[in-house]
Amino acid sequence: MAGALxxxxxxxxxxxxxxPVAGQHLADLGAEVIHFESPKGGDLGRGVRSIKALPVxxxxxxxxxxxxxxxxxxVDLNKPEGREIMHRLVAESDVFLTNLSTKALAKWGCSYxxxxxxxxxxxxxxxxxxxxxxxxxxxxxxxTVQALIGVMTRQxxxxxxxxxxxxxxxxxMGGMMAALGIMLALYAREKSGRGQFLDASxxxxxxxxxxxxxQAFLATGDQSWARQRSRLSPLNPLWNTYQASDGWMFLCExxxxxxxxxxxxxxxxxGIGTDPRFDSTDKRRNGxxxxxxxxxxIMVGRSVEQWMEIWREAGIRSAPVGNLAGLAExxxxxxxxxxxxxxxxxxxxxxxxxxxxxxxxxxxxxVKTLGPELGQDTELILADTLGYSWDAIGELKECGAIx
Amino acid sequence: xxxxxENVSVVDLTRRFWSSLAAALLGDFGASVVKVEGADDEAGCxxxxxxxxxxxxxxYRYDLANRNKLSLSLDFNSGEGRAVLRRLVEKSDVLISDxxxxxxxxxxxxxxxxxxxxPSLIYTRATGFGPEGPDSGLPAIDELAAARAxxxxxxxxxxxxPVYPGHGQMYATVMLAFATVTALFHRDKSGEGQEVNxxxxxxxxxxxxxxxxxxxxxxxxxxxxxxxxxxxGNPMSGVLYPASDGLWITLTMPDTDxxxxxxxxxxxLDAGDPRFDSHDKRCGEGRLELLQLLxxxxxxxxxxxxxxxxxxxxxxxxxxxxxxxxANDDSARDNRYLLDLVxxxxxxxxxxxxPIFMTGTPARLSRTAPRKxxxxxxxxxxxxxxxETEIAAMEQAGVLR
Numbered sequence: 001m002a003g004a005l006x007x008x009x010x011x012x013x014x015x016x017x018x019x020p021v022a023g024q025h026l027a028d029l030g031a032e033v034i035h036f037e038s039p040k041g042g043d044l045g046r047g048v049r050s051i052k053a054l055p056v057x058x059x060x061x062x063x064x065x066x067x068x069x070x071x072x073x074x075v076d077l078n079k080p081e082g083r084e085i086m087h088r089l090v091a092e093s094d095v096f097l098t099n100l101s102t103k104a105l106a107k108w109g110c111s112y113x114x115x116x117x118x119x120x121x122x123x124x125x126x127x128x129x130x131x132x133x134x135x136x137x138x139x140x141x142x143x144t145v146q147a148l149i150g151v152m153t154r155q156x157x158x159x160x161x162x163x164x165x166x167x168x169x170x171x172x173m174g175g176m177m178a179a180l181g182i183m184l185a186l187y188a189r190e191k192s193g194r195g196q197f198l199d200a201s202x203x204x205x206x207x208x209x210x211x212x213x214x215q216a217f218l219a220t221g222d223q224s225w226a227r228q229r230s231r232l233s234p235l236n237p238l239w240n241t242y243q244a245s246d247g248w249m250f251l252c253e254x255x256x257x258x259x260x261x262x263x264x265x266x267x268x269x270x271g272i273g274t275d276p277r278f279d280s281t282d283k284r285r286n287g288x289x290x291x292x293x294x295x296x297x298i299m300v301g302r303s304v305e306q307w308m309e310i311w312r313e314a315g316i317r318s319a320p321v322g323n324l325a326g327l328a329e330x331x332x333x334x335x336x337x338x339x340x341x342x343x344x345x346x347x348x349x350x351x352x353x354x355x356x357x358x359x360x361x362x363x364x365x366x367v368k369t370l371g372p373e374l375g376q377d378t379e380l381i382l383a384d385t386l387g388y389s390w391d392a393i394g395e396l397k398e399c400g401a402i403x
Numbered sequence: 404x405x406x407x408x409e410n411v412s413v414v415d416l417t418r419r420f421w422s423s424l425a426a427a428l429l430g431d432f433g434a435s436v437v438k439v440e441g442a443d444d445e446a447g448c449x450x451x452x453x454x455x456x457x458x459x460x461x462x463y464r465y466d467l468a469n470r471n472k473l474s475l476s477l478d479f480n481s482g483e484g485r486a487v488l489r490r491l492v493e494k495s496d497v498l499i500s501d502x503x504x505x506x507x508x509x510x511x512x513x514x515x516x517x518x519x520x521x522p523s524l525i526y527t528r529a530t531g532f533g534p535e536g537p538d539s540g541l542p543a544i545d546e547l548a549a550a551r552a553x554x555x556x557x558x559x560x561x562x563x564x565p566v567y568p569g570h571g572q573m574y575a576t577v578m579l580a581f582a583t584v585t586a587l588f589h590r591d592k593s594g595e596g597q598e599v600n601x602x603x604x605x606x607x608x609x610x611x612x613x614x615x616x617x618x619x620x621x622x623x624x625x626x627x628x629x630x631x632x633x634x635x636g637n638p639m640s641g642v643l644y645p646a647s648d649g650l651w652i653t654l655t656m657p658d659t660d661x662x663x664x665x666x667x668x669x670x671x672l673d674a675g676d677p678r679f680d681s682h683d684k685r686c687g688e689g690r691l692e693l694l695q696l697l698x699x700x701x702x703x704x705x706x707x708x709x710x711x712x713x714x715x716x717x718x719x720x721x722x723x724x725x726x727x728x729x730a731n732d733d734s735a736r737d738n739r740y741l742l743d744l745v746x747x748x749x750x751x752x753x754x755x756x757x758p759i760f761m762t763g764t765p766a767r768l769s770r771t772a773p774r775k776x777x778x779x780x781x782x783x784x785x786x787x788x789x790x791e792t793e794i795a796a797m798e799q800a801g802v803l804r
Contacts, residue, residue: 002548004585004588004589005585005588016657017612017613018519029585032579039632044657044658045656048657049686049765050637050686050699051613051617051621051635051636052617052625052626052630052635052636053625053635053636053637053686053690054617054621054623054636055621055633056620056621056741057615057617057621058620059620059734061616061617061619061620061621062613062617063492063615065616066612072624079516083630093685102486106698107729108622112500114696114798115763116490125656130734130738131734131737131738131740131760132760133734133737133738134734134738135733135734136714136734137715137717137720138713138714138717138718139718139719140719141655141657141719142655143641143653143655144653144654144655144719144720144721145721147652147653147721147722147723147724148721148722148728148729149724149726149729150724150725150726150727150728150729151568151570151726152723153723153724153725154566154725154726155558155559155566156558156559156560156566157559157563157564158561159641160559160560160563161560161632161645161651162643162651162723163558163559163566163568164641164643164653165568165570165610166568166610166611166613166614166615167613167641168612169570169610169611172609172610172612172613173570173573173574173577173610174575174576175576176574176578176581176609177758177759178593178759179581180428180581180584180759181759181761182576182578183581183584183588184407184408184432184584184761184764185407185763185764186588187584187587187588187591188405188406188407188763188764189780190588190591191409192405192763193584194763195763196761196762196763196764197762197763197769198760198761198762199759199760200758200759200760201738201760202523202746203729203735203738203740204738204740204757204760205733205753205758206643206757207574207729207740207741207758208577208755209570209573209574209799210570210572210726211424211755212420212464212569212572213726214574214726214729214755215463215464215467215755216459216464217726217728217730218463218726218741218752218753218754218755219459219461219463219752219753220459220461220463226725226726226727227725228706231564234454235453235454236452236453236454237452238454239452239454239546239566241564241567243564248555248556248564250546250547250549250566250567251549251622252450252452252453252544252546252547254452254454255452255454257450259452263423276649285454287632299729301769305654312762317542317544318547319547319550319551320550321550321555321556321565322550322552322553322556322628323556323557324553324554324557324611324614324615324618324626324627325553325618325626325627326501326551326553327551327553327608327615328553328618328619330535331530331536331537332537332538332539332551332604333604333608334532334536334538335535335536335537335539336532336533336535336536336602336604336605338533338549338604338605338608339619351619351620352619353730354608354609354615354616354619357574357601357606357608358578358581358582358599358600359533359534359582359584359598359599359600359601359607360585360586360587360598360620361597361598361599362521362595362597362599363589363597365584379800383452392436393574400423
């Protein structure tokens with residue numbers, strides 16, 4: 001089956017994760033995405049050697065998964081010949097995607113003005129740190145922007161350090177946003193015939209990511225939305241994490257009398273369901289700390305599996321708090337292609353990669369190849385797409401403009 | 404200037420925050436989004452029983468998730484009401500819904516009928532755990548999806564309870580919009596409609612991409628249990644250090660060779676110190692010692708001092724702020740990440756703005772969230788193509804509310 005973006009060509013001058021993963025979404029859906037890299041080592045993401053103080057793996061999973069389904073060109077943009085290649089490629093492309101600094105882009109002849117002059121139909125998609133009107137000029141990364149937007153400060157228990165939402169969590173959102181922006185611009189271009197500039201910054205993406213609580217803070221001005229809230233005093237004690245004898249669980253029930261009675265009936269002989277301290281929504285809410293303390297004592301009395309069985313029977317919404325090992329075996333994730341297997345040349349075996357979270361009935365995404373070797377497609381693209389002669393390509397190699 | 408999704412009409416049958424917000428995103432970029440509500444549904448309500456955020460004068464969650472929409476209120480129990488809904492779906496480009504197939508069938512919208520009546524329709528389906536698999540019917544609650552996605556145990560420090568971060572659903576929101584626009588793009592070329600989908604489980608997993616992929620390739624306990632901040636893999640990247648005023652600072656310098664001389668200087672270390680004079684040493688044998696030294700060094704000055712130093716030297720590092728920072732940040736308004744509005748009864752309000760800046764087809768706020776049924780007659784006339792007499796009769800009969 002042909003992908004939805006078959007025939008769309010993307011020049012992907014990106015690095016690390018935010019920019020490259022935007023290109024990955026398009027490549028998964030059939031776009032021809034050309035990762036444009038420096039001949040000196042390429043995307044710095046290729047050089048990730050360790051994660052969490054562990055060797056990156058026997059295959060270069062960081063780069064190869066983020067840049068799956070892409071081609072690679074290794075071209076030196078410090079050389080005029082390299083910049084000419086870029087301009088000729090942009091003239092034949094639909095999208096230019098980047099998350100590099102405007103300073104580097106200007107130096108390499110890749111400013112919006114220059115590229116739009118080469119191709120007025122071009123969609124120029126920027127993944128910046130702080131947005132077009134941002135005042136901060138230093139290099140941005142996911143975590144240094146996440147730090148500013150405030151979402152880290154409200155995670156976890158009071159007194160504990162702030163919490164990062166996960167490696168690359170904000171980059172992942174920025175990349176998804178850029179992909180959406182590109183599709184909006186492509187859709188608009190079908191009608192208008194014109195390209196445009198767009199920016200999906202880390203700052204904007206991460207504020208969106210914080211929407212559920214950030215909007216609450218904006219609307220109420222209540223400082224408690226900006227701070228850590230202990231699980232020992234939740235807004236609704238029936239919607240909280242609890243620890244069983246062998247692990248944690250998430251309980252998700254409404255704080256109404258019916259839900260309380262259904263839950264209480266599963267909690268054993270103590271008669272908590274008739275305890276007058278907890279016999280109304282308001283009492284359970286205002287006395288949440290006392291109720292959580294009582295529930296904590298009851299919950300450790302059984303295993304997660306036992307509680308899940310009891311609660312399934314009683315129609316109580318809940319889930320064990322699982323880890324990544326459990327997820328990797330989860331049939332639900334596999335059934336929906338959230339994991340896929342693909343052959344990895346580097347180790348000559350099948351490997352498991354994160355899959356396709358966006359489902360399409362008629363034009364499904366696909367992981368056809370892992371990321372490219374540095375510059376593996378340079379010569380073919382020069383010859384086939386841009387019409388360089390083999391002699392000219394030889395000269396480009398000679399002068400070091402290409403790898 | 405035209406909007407990107409001008410002339411795209413969307414029927415919105417979502418009821419949860421994250422899925423409703425996806426439809427609002429389409430509206431932000433110009434789609435005509437009709438929120439269809441059952442006459443019996445409580446007005447101004449999202450499906451949410453978590454018990455957070457009530458008692459505010461402004462119904463902000465609902466209003467954010469339903470901005471740029473029209474509202475049609477229909478009696479779903481009457482055959483006529485369901486016929487109106489079907490006619491609207493027949494004439495629209497997109498149906499976005501977070502209801503399960505049985506509920507849609509009850510509304511007269513089974514999938515086979517959709518395919519026959521409007522083959523070019525994009526049916527955007529929001530689910531909790533994906534449309535396939537043994538648990539495809541579980542309720543679409545982000546906490547349950549996050550619990551399953553594997554990150555909750557490892558976000559905090561060792562010995563702490565699991566952390567529910569709350570952002571997993573937002574990836575799914577953007578994915579729903581991305582899938583919809585991509586399918587529209589394909590449809591305009593091929594004439595072919597289709598079902599597209601995204602889920603809370605998929606969103607949470609995608610947000611955890613780097614940890615998840617590293618676990619798949621490397622494995623091991625460091626991905627299953629929390630790692631102390633003073634045992635981080637790279638002392639110069641992804642680590643939190645306390646400043647003297649109780650605030651925290653953080654650095655991201657994965658390519659440590661580039662940044663080490665400058666960092667060493669500001670914390671009073673010798674860049675040539677043989678314990679730390681290569682990337683491999685800083686992230687290897689010298690790692691734990693360097694973490695300790697940096698921890699001590701950053702405690703010597705307040706966060707404001709460090710912010711200035713980082714800015715002066717253009718280092719990728721910053722102070723960890725709370726929500727007061729973006730709420731008071733002028734650049735967030737200049738970028739339209741925040742919008743200031745004046746509500747006739749509530750006064751000045753700040754609302755989350757638009758995460759994507761576009762020069763040719765910018766997002767805009769055309770209308771705030773509608774009152775229930777506010778646009779019933781207008782939608783019937785302009786989108787479904789009913790005549791005034793028919794509309795009046797339906798109003799009379801209570802089909803429209």
